[in-house]
Amino acid sequence: PSKVTLTAHIATLEKMSAEAERRDLRVPPGIHVELGHLNGKQGDPVARDQHFVAEIGLYPESRVFVGTLIATPPQKAD
Numbered sequence: 001p002s003k004v005t006l007t008a009h010i011a012t013l014e015k016m017s018a019e020a021e022r023r024d025l026r027v028p029p030g031i032h033v034e035l036g037h038l039n040g041k042q043g044d045p046v047a048r049d050q051h052f053v054a055e056i057g058l059y060p061e062s063r064v065f066v067g068t069l070i071a072t073p074p075q076k077a078d
Contacts, residue, residue, distance in 0.1 A: 010038050013031055013035050013038075016031060017031060017035070029058075029059050031055075032052065032055035032058070033051070033062070035051040036049070036050070036069070039051060041074055041075060048074060052066045052069060052070055
């Protein structure tokens with residue numbers, strides 16, 4: 001994806017997350033994982049890990065998968 005479409009995609013996911021929080025709902029599984037992955041690719045390891053921890057908090061069954069992602073250093077986007 002281009003930087004423009006990537007930025008738009010991240011904004012859409014963040015909007016979904018904010019709207020779910022505002023309505024006191026859970027975001028669908030994988031939203032925080034995807035946001036964390038994209039933040040990691042953009043060089044923001046703190047936001048990456050925050051989203052990964054949020055995913056585990058909402059979906060404890062994702063612990064093994066997310067743990068693997070946490071142990072894998074992010075590949076920065078070009």
